[in-house]
Amino acid sequence: MKRVIDTFRGKCRASVALPGSKSVTNRAMVLAALAGGSTRLEGALFSRDTKIMADCLQKLGCAVVLCEAEGYVEIRSGGVEKFARSADFFVGNAGTAARFVTALSALVPGGEYSFDCDAAMRLRPMSGLLNALKLQGAKFDFFGEDGFFPFSMRSCGLRGGDIEVDASASSQILSALLMAAPFAESPARVVLGGETVSRPFVGMTLGQMGQFGFSAREARSGVFEVGKAQCADSGAARVYEIEPDATAASYFAMLPALTGGAVLLERFGRCVLQGDAKFVKLLECAGLVKTCKVGDSLLVESARAEPPFPPELTSSEYDFNDISDTFLTFAASSALFPSSVEIRGIGHTRAQETDRVAAVAAQLAKIVARVDEKSDSIGVFPMERRALRDALSGGRVEISTYDDHRMAMAFSIPGCVPVSEGAWIEIENPGCVSKTWPGFFEVLDRARADSEKFRVVAVDGGAAVGKSTVSRVCSQKLGYMHVDTGAHYRTLSFGLLESGISPDDISAIEGMLSRIQIGTLVDGQSAKMTVNGVLARDDQIRNKRVNEAVAKFAAVPQVRNFLKNYQRSMPSVAAENGFSGLIMEGRDIGSVIFPDANARIFLDADEATRQARRAKEGISDSISKRDALDKSRKSAPLVCAEGAERIDTTNMDKDEVAAKTLSIILKS
Numbered sequence: 001m002k003r004v005i006d007t008f009r010g011k012c013r014a015s016v017a018l019p020g021s022k023s024v025t026n027r028a029m030v031l032a033a034l035a036g037g038s039t040r041l042e043g044a045l046f047s048r049d050t051k052i053m054a055d056c057l058q059k060l061g062c063a064v065v066l067c068e069a070e071g072y073v074e075i076r077s078g079g080v081e082k083f084a085r086s087a088d089f090f091v092g093n094a095g096t097a098a099r100f101v102t103a104l105s106a107l108v109p110g111g112e113y114s115f116d117c118d119a120a121m122r123l124r125p126m127s128g129l130l131n132a133l134k135l136q137g138a139k140f141d142f143f144g145e146d147g148f149f150p151f152s153m154r155s156c157g158l159r160g161g162d163i164e165v166d167a168s169a170s171s172q173i174l175s176a177l178l179m180a181a182p183f184a185e186s187p188a189r190v191v192l193g194g195e196t197v198s199r200p201f202v203g204m205t206l207g208q209m210g211q212f213g214f215s216a217r218e219a220r221s222g223v224f225e226v227g228k229a230q231c232a233d234s235g236a237a238r239v240y241e242i243e244p245d246a247t248a249a250s251y252f253a254m255l256p257a258l259t260g261g262a263v264l265l266e267r268f269g270r271c272v273l274q275g276d277a278k279f280v281k282l283l284e285c286a287g288l289v290k291t292c293k294v295g296d297s298l299l300v301e302s303a304r305a306e307p308p309f310p311p312e313l314t315s316s317e318y319d320f321n322d323i324s325d326t327f328l329t330f331a332a333s334s335a336l337f338p339s340s341v342e343i344r345g346i347g348h349t350r351a352q353e354t355d356r357v358a359a360v361a362a363q364l365a366k367i368v369a370r371v372d373e374k375s376d377s378i379g380v381f382p383m384e385r386r387a388l389r390d391a392l393s394g395g396r397v398e399i400s401t402y403d404d405h406r407m408a409m410a411f412s413i414p415g416c417v418p419v420s421e422g423a424w425i426e427i428e429n430p431g432c433v434s435k436t437w438p439g440f441f442e443v444l445d446r447a448r449a450d451s452e453k454f455r456v457v458a459v460d461g462g463a464a465v466g467k468s469t470v471s472r473v474c475s476q477k478l479g480y481m482h483v484d485t486g487a488h489y490r491t492l493s494f495g496l497l498e499s500g501i502s503p504d505d506i507s508a509i510e511g512m513l514s515r516i517q518i519g520t521l522v523d524g525q526s527a528k529m530t531v532n533g534v535l536a537r538d539d540q541i542r543n544k545r546v547n548e549a550v551a552k553f554a555a556v557p558q559v560r561n562f563l564k565n566y567q568r569s570m571p572s573v574a575a576e577n578g579f580s581g582l583i584m585e586g587r588d589i590g591s592v593i594f595p596d597a598n599a600r601i602f603l604d605a606d607e608a609t610r611q612a613r614r615a616k617e618g619i620s621d622s623i624s625k626r627d628a629l630d631k632s633r634k635s636a637p638l639v640c641a642e643g644a645e646r647i648d649t650t651n652m653d654k655d656e657v658a659a660k661t662l663s664i665i666l667k668s
Contacts, residue, residue, distance in 0.1 A: 002398065002429035003408075003441060004423045005415030006448060008581050011302075011479050012416075013455075014447035015666040016252045018244035018266060020071075021044035022436045024273055026053045026096040026565055027205060030104060030179055031074060031212040032240070033062045036079035036232025043242040044073040048435045049094040056101045059087040066110025079232020080183050086112045091149070093118040093353055093403075095172050096651045099129055102153070105177035106133045107183050109245045111155035120403060125169035125351050129176055131157075132165040136184075146598040160184030167196040168254050169351055174224075175205040182214045182229035191224035197348040199473045200322050207273050211240070216250040239518035240630035244268060246276040248327040248437055250408050252447065253280045256302040257288035258417050260309045261451065262477055268298040268530045280325040292659035299666075301500065305476045312338055321345030328410035330616035331360045334380040335367045335388075336414050347376035353435075354402035363411060366397050385419065392420040400428050405435040412444060421660020450666075453598075455480070456571055457665055458590035461640060463626050464610035464617075465659050466649050470603065471585040473526045473658045474665065477580060481574035484524045485586035485593075486550075488563050490541035491529050493553045497545060503552035513562045520570075522577050527570060547619060551626055560588075566592050583665075598666035600644035601661055609650045 025045045030053075032039035046068045054064045054073065061084040085108055091098040093467065098121060105113045125145030130140055137156040144150060158180060167174035174196050181188040193207045194204065206224075209216050213225030244267045252263050271277040280300060283289045288310050292299045304311045320327035320343055327346050334341050349356035361373040364380055367388065372379035383391065401407040404636035408427050415425030433440045458478070459471050468484055495516070519530040528535055540546075553559055558559040567584065574582040584593065590600035605613075611623045630638035640646050645664050649657050 001429065001431065003427040004396070005412050005425045005427065006423050006445075007418040008259050008416050008448055009418070009452050010259070012255045012259045012263050012447070013261050013580070014255075014450040014470060015264040015266060015476050015663070016253075016443060016447060018249050018268065019047075019437050019439070020242040021245040021247075021271075021274060022047060022049050023096065023201065023204060024208065025050050025073070025292050026094075026100065026206045027175070027179070027243060028240055029053050029057060029064075029073065030100045031208055031214070032075040032245050033060065033077045033104065034059050034080065034179065034183065034214075034229070034232070035212050035236065036077050036234050037236025037238065041073040041074045041075070041242055042237045042239060043071055043244075045242065045245065045304050048092060049096065050094045052090070052094045053097045053101070056089050056091065056097055059089060060084050060104065077232070078234050080107050081149045083108050083111075083234065088114045089116070090098070091115060091117045091121060093121045095124060095170065095352070098124070098126065098149070099170070099172040099176040100179065102126075102129060103133070103180040105153060106138050106155045107135070107157055107180055108155050109157040112152070113155065114150070114152045116150040117148070120353060124560060125173075128166040128169055129173040132163055132173075132177060136163060145632065158184035158397075160186035160188040162189050162191050164191045164193055166193045166205040168194050169197075169348060171196045171198040171201040174202055177203075178205050178216055178226065179209060179214075180223060181216070181226040182209075184228070188226045189227050190224040190226060192224070192575040195222070197321060198275070200278075203275065204273040220472050227563050235496065241270075241271060243270045245436070246271040247325045247406075248440075248491045250276065250279045250326040251413050251440075253283060254329055254413050255416060255447070256300055257283060257310045258333055258414065260302045260304065260307065261479070262299060262301040262662055262666065263447070264294070265298045265300060266665050267296050269293055269296040276323045279475055282318065282323070282330075285314065287311055294659050297663060299663055301477060301662075306518065308338070309532055310337060316340060317342045318342065318417055319345040324349050325406065328356060328360055328406045329413065331364065331378065331380060332410040333414050335364060335382055336385075336417055336419070337380075337382050340381045342377055342379045344377040346378070353404040356404065356406070356644070359400075359402050359404065359407055363399050363407070365393075365530045366399075367414075389420045392424050396424055396426050398426050398428055401430075401432050402634065403429060403432050404434045405437070409437065409440055416444070416448070435615070445563070446521045452580070454571070454575065455598040455665065455668060457581065457583040457668075458594045458597040458644075459583060459585040459603065459661070460587055460590050460601070460638070460641070460644070462587070462610070462630060463623060464613040465603040465605050466654060467585040467603055469654050470657050470661050471583045472525070472640070473654070474661050477658075477662065478665065479579065480525070480581035480583050481522070481570070481577065481579040481650055482568050483503065483567070483582065483584040484526070485563070485567055485584060485589065487541065488529050488567065489550050489554045489559070490546050491531060491536050492559060492563070493546050493550045494536055494541045495531050496553060497549060506556065506558065508526070509553075509556060510558050513558060514555060518566055520573050522573070527573055529566070551629040554587075555629055555635070557635035560635045561585070564593065566665070590628050591639055591641040592636045595641065599662055599665045600641055602640040602644045602646045604640075604646060604648050605650040
């Protein structure tokens with residue numbers, strides 16, 4: 001089976017709900033089993049790896065309820081004393097289950113357990129953990145190569161004291177011992193022989209242990225002091241929230257770097273335990289993206305508003321030792337970078353789901369000029385885009401995944417970029433993503449559909465709240481057409497004043513409106529209104545005389561009705577001119593012109609702030625008087641439409657307001 005990756009037609013314009021973290025979920029499940037009582041894990045990931053962990057814990061004697069529809073896992077445990085003394089475990093290709101469940105089972109005196117797995121797991125390192133458990137009294141019989149799955153174990157509990165471990169191959173080996181050590185017979189110190197890889201995962205383990213009431217700390221480099229646990233509290237009831245998966249976020253964080261636009265990573269701000277959250281910072285330091293926190297989410301934008309994407313990188317060398325699960329995302333996308341890169345610190349990933357260094361190098365070789373593979377690094381030398389297009393003339397490139405979920409997801413991202421005519425990448429064995437994100441391809445398809453959806457965005461608010469600045473910025477970032485309806489009223493006011501017509505002379509206003517024709521001139525991102533084929537200059541419509549009269553003319557129902565149908569025609573104008581959406585700003589857009597807009601936003605600020613902003617623009621009219629006119633007019637008074645999102649811009653700079661506005665648009 002293969003999965004063809006459809007390309008995006010334009011910029012990325014999507015909001016992504018991230019799955020729960022596999023690493024956090026599986027650690028929390030283990031710690032819940034150790035702590036005893038009832039634990040409800042909210043926002044848990046439901047994937048093959050977490051379901052394997054649930055199955056292992058059930059065989060160990062815990063009651064596990066998986067409620068995927070409501071997004072939680074419930075674990076009821078009597079603690080180590082109630083663990084089953086025999087079980088046959090199948091750990092698939094789940095490194096966390098393989099290491100953690102082995103260490104958990106070793107805590108049981110007189111236990112007899114068998115362990116089997118997928119073929120790929122039989123090649124992954126276990127000896128560091130097994131040797132440490134042997135020194136604590138566990139005995140193993142291997143049914144294949146010593147130190148690897150499958151095997152059986154006769155456990156006798158952990159003695160404690162100094163537990164020496166070689167975790168150079170995987171930090172999961174160290175994490176497994178740390179979580180088990182509180183239940184050793186005597187206080188334990190876990191002593192690391194040498195160093196380990198992916199250090200942030202060790203920090204995650206220590207952090208989660210503390211959240212479950214276990215005491216463990218790195219007293220000095222490589223020496224971890226672990227407090228002895230109290231007896232399990234079978235009556236305890238706790239709720240634990242699983243943070244979003246930072247590694248999963250890496251795929252969608254890369255999208256705007258390659259396609260332009262922006263993506264909102266929902267709840268990403270809650271990623272406090274995972275080192276892989278630093279991947280977004282790496283992209284930012286590389287000059288590929290800009291980021292801004294919006295509540296507990298993160299807005300990731302292309303570092304450039306206009307092509308070419310991606311922009312030039314700030315460096316040619318990147319170290320991924322601490323965030324190695326994300327190196328595949330960066331490496332796969334590097335095929336479309338404007339210059340070569342070297343990716344280092346990845347040698348230990350040769351012993352993960354597959355030899356990831358060799359796998360990435362082999363697949364990149366299909367779409368780049370050259371790949372230099374070394375023991376701990378790869379150098380990627382991309383083709384020029386035209387050369388890549390020519391190379392693809394023979395059809396699509398099939399990416400082999402080696403049954404590795406991260407290979408499938410990582411190489412899907414460059415496939416979203418239109419390099420040749422139509423789709424150009426297809427993923428072999430796409431079902432392997434079920435290991436950590438079963439719905440990945442559906443989420444990617446939804447992001448593509450949302451990016452191509454034509455949106456109408458209404459931005460309302462009084463004078464000096466930042467409507468024009470924010471609307472222009474957001475239009476440019478998203479590739480939408482911008483319409484300033486304030487300019488419409490100014491243009492009409494200028495024409496009426498030039499004809500000697502007063503705002504109080506309704507008859508004269510009606511006569512003038514019956515004789516003029518209005519049209520549209522698209523200038524860059526903005527659509528501007530013409531009167532009888534003429535576009536008024538900015539200095540003509542933005543001066544003291546027009547400033548003093550525009551609110552009065554705008555309060556005349558005949559003027560507002562005259563412009564209403566014209567303004568409602570703007571989505572058609574935007575579509576005809578190749579825009580992917582429309583942002584229209586004014587005072588009645590969300591309430592009258594487009595009450596069914598995809599996103600309706602109302603900007604506000606306190607009067608003193610707005611008056612100061614007007615003064616900086618050289619405008620001295622009274623904000624309070626202008627507000628009174630806008631809010632009291634009978635026809636379409638200024639209001640925050642019911643259901644519109646209100647943003648108070650008083651203490652926000654323009655970048656913060658733009659980020660908040662973009663987040664609302666992307667979620668619409």
